[in-house]
Amino acid sequence: MSAIVFGSLPFPGQSGDQIVSKVVTTAIAALFKKTGKLEANVRAEPIAKILQGSIDGFDFVGKGMVMYNGLRLEAMELYLQAISIDFSAIFSGKVKLRQPTQATMRIVLTEEDLTRSFNTPFIIEKLQRLQYQGQSLHFQNTQITVNPDKSINIQSEIKVGDNTEYIPINMQTELHTExxxxxxxxNPKFEGEENSIQLSQAILDHVNNLLDLDKFKLDGSRLRVDRARVKDKEFVFYGTVEIDRFPEGKK
Structure with missing residues (x-):
């Protein structure tokens, strides 16, 4: 019976789970400016239950994903248990949840991803909102390096106000979730002269204030991080995504 029903849908040769997987993959891809490998897998048994919008589970794995603000993710994995969707919306290329849901997540950023992030106009603009001694700041050549002991070096060159010279800052820190x-x-350790150390402390306080996940949430969702690991030049974050509605992309 389900073969007859799905055979009449405008997706020749595809079953209901394949249809939903394709639409979900396309919708997630639209949230990013550029994507590498994307793979979605919808689970439903029996398949016919998808017609009522009932899904047993949904897994998504994406690699090499660049957001519209320039931030890059080496990998993102989402795992959802039973969810309910409006199956009729699938035919217009949308994913509509009938009720809020929660997914477990794993996000990976490389050392290079984080360095690139701190040099994007999106992050630089936020960093330069800090007023230091009543003057504006200008950043260049920010570099993030992971040390063998899993500590993190942050280096940058910063010009204060109308000064022509850039002050180098160099600090060693550890990653923590709160x-x-x-x-x-x-646990910062600062290097350099006194003016460099004072500037480094002000920058670190400002960066920590910026790294509030609620300031970076996608429309209709909230991130919660339970654990962060530093391993092999990568930053791995484990947590959950609380999803009220599936965000719509910019494409």
Whole structure:
């Protein structure tokens, strides 16, 4: 019976789970400016239950994903258990949840991803909102390096106000999560002259204030991080995504 029903749908040769998987993959891809490998897998048994919008589970794995603000993710994995969707919306290329849901997630950023992030106009603009001694700041050549002991080096060159010279800053920190909503650089060790150390401390406080996940949430969703690991030049974050509605992309 289900073969007859799905055979009449405007997706020749595809079953209901393949249809939903394709639409979900396309919708997620639209959230990013550029994507590498994307793979979605919808589970439903029996398949016919998808017609009522009932899904047993949904897995998504994406690699090499670049957001519209320039931030890059080496990998993103989402795993959802039973969810309910409006199956009729699938035919217009949309994913509509009938009720809020929650997914477990794993996000990976490389050392290069984080360095690139700190040099994008999106992050630089946020960093330059800091007023230091009543003057504006200008950043260049920010570099993030993971050390063998899993500590993190942050280096940058910063010009204060109308000064012509850039002040080099160099600090060593550790990665930490706080209250599931913040990613923090803690236990700093500063290098350089006194003016460089004072500037480094002000920058670190500002960066930690910026790294509130609620400030970076996608429309209709909230990120919560339970654990962060530094391994092999990569930053791996484990947590959940609370989804009220499936965000619509910019394409």
């Amino acid at each position: 209250s599931r909503t913040k990613i923090q650089f803690i």
